[in-house]
Amino acid sequence: MDNEEIKLLLVKYITREANDEEVEQVRLWVSAHPENEQYFAQLYETWQNMLYLQPDVVNQEKAFQKFSADNIPRETKYRTLKIWTKVAAAVTLFSVFTGLLLNHYAQNVQKVKQVAANNGGIKKIVLSDGTLVWLNAGSKLNYNTGFGKTNRTVYLEGEAFFEIAPGKKTIPFLVNTKNYTIRDIGTKFNLKAYPNDRFFETTVVKGEVAVEGNIDNNAHEMNRIYVKPHQVLRIYYPKPEEFSKPANKKDLDNLNEIQVMQIDSAKLDRYDGWKDDLLVFDGNTLDEISKVLERRYNVKIIMNDAGLQSIRYSGSFKNVTSINKVLELIKGNTPIDYSITGNTVNITKNNKN
Template sequence: MDSDIKILVVKYITGQASEKEADWLKAWMKESPENEAYFAELYETWHNTLITGHQINTDKAYAEFLSRTGQTAGPAGSTAAGITQLWRRIAAAAAIVLCISAGFYYFTRLAGNESEFTVVNVIKGSRKQLLLPDGSKVWINAGSTLKYEKDFGQTSRTVYLNGEAYFDIAPGLKKIPFMVKTKDFIIRDIGTIFNIKAYSEMPVFEATVLEGEVSVEGKFNQKAKSAKVFLKRRQVLKIDIGQQSGDVAATVQSKSIEADVPVRIQQLNPETEDQYIGWKDGLLAFHESTFEQIANDIERRYNVQVIFENEDLKDFKYSGSFRSVNDVTTVLEIIKKTTPISYSISGNKIIIKGNN
């Protein structure tokens, strides 16, 4: 990797690059997956190693940077020395801001209760659009909860999600990474539009990237430490948390992670896109989905309870879409035309039966 590019990457991720340098680097990143992966790796290094336990640790951050780029600190006048000087200037400037931020963080977090958070609950049968303090837009699906600290955008940009949400991240604030924390995984944004589906009661986690890139970090193997994968534009990550599958590996950017749960990474096709993000526009879409998966979406969308008279009925598969259908009966009648089922409704309970 050219040393000038290494310096430019560091300047960009720390907000020191000029507009011309930033434009050139963005074009360079688009040239190859390797370039994107290199940028993403250094981006993570900056945010993960500069602060450890809310303590400023510039030496560790710089050592990590050298390790990642395969360099050692060089003598005066050398390229490595130039990087050293640049890093020290960046770290000194960051330390002033981060010391203030860390102090304020400790002050507010000592309370340690829900009063320090803004909590958005979206009941079943509804959806909500939200504008976060940093300008990021969030669409929240039915039966979901989104939580963030009241000083969001000042010391952190972390949201906590139980359910499903579509994120359109505002540009800027590169020094404060945007993160989504779910029950099992942490998603870090690298300038993107993405959808996360992570209902705590459901055994499936999904991350869909529309623009840009995200990293997903968590325990893919119960015996190993946390691992991380990067998802690029128009990729979908599916993790079946509730299943154990032995030797399963997901390969991303020439790296593999060993997992004991089914992990799948696939391209997002135009034909199936609505299945992952159509909900925010009022669309119910399914592609070879099991009736059990469909029932889960129906329960959240229409605030009903679906009961299967026979467990085998859960395995029926269906493909189709419903746009702005306000009546659950209409959805069931359409499904019934191509699926061997019948149903009865009692209050908010829907009982699914098989055709004899």
């Protein structure tokens, strides 16, 4: 392939317009050389960052200045001709690629629609192809106005339950998150990808989904995983310090721990009950529970004791409108105390229990 073909292929792939054959060509090109992978990762990250911007006017010049400042290496004042040549080539390459991406984004930015469910609320929407989507508290769903015609791709930040409408086989339903892409092969599934959670999770109620890592993150070497009915796929993210300083190779291999669990149909409500105003905790830590409660009741929970955060709790709550009632029930089975001031909740350990 010549440079012009590569440029067009990369832009089509990054903007989700490439067909299966073109996708394979890009993957081969990226894997052919470390520099190819580096260029692609930086460009892909630029595009993803733009997608998560509010759909306002994009200043292309400023965007490129920021991009080149972040990605073109700084050298000492004693630059050799060879280094100057490489830097100039890098600037040219980044300029061409980012220019294409920015132009593509600028042409479509006014066509992006966003639906959001604020903390404390749940929102149900019907997409133009008939797909039903429930958005959990603190979630955002972006999609292009061409949805249902030229594509069936949405961008999720947070949690959503999808009931996919039948569509043309040539236009697959895709859900993009920051780290993973989910391809629907069935009808009903839950997807959880909050930015402040330490895991990605999808639960299939009916049908099947395929999950693969985006190439701009450390999961891109993950093979495509197929999740079948009544299965849960959970992928844990490493903490930054764990990723930068693994103790040994085994620890490094386990940084992105992948779990696929078969679950009984009676326990599905643990994963999708939220859309019916049901909260179900099955051995979750108080740290995990606190994040759910923050979004559900629009509060800020402070819990500084690490031992307290790791305490596990099981219980379910149906149509409970007050966080005070939830905390009272949790308090009855765990050694905690709490106080509420405005929308701030302080949870402390009760050593008397």
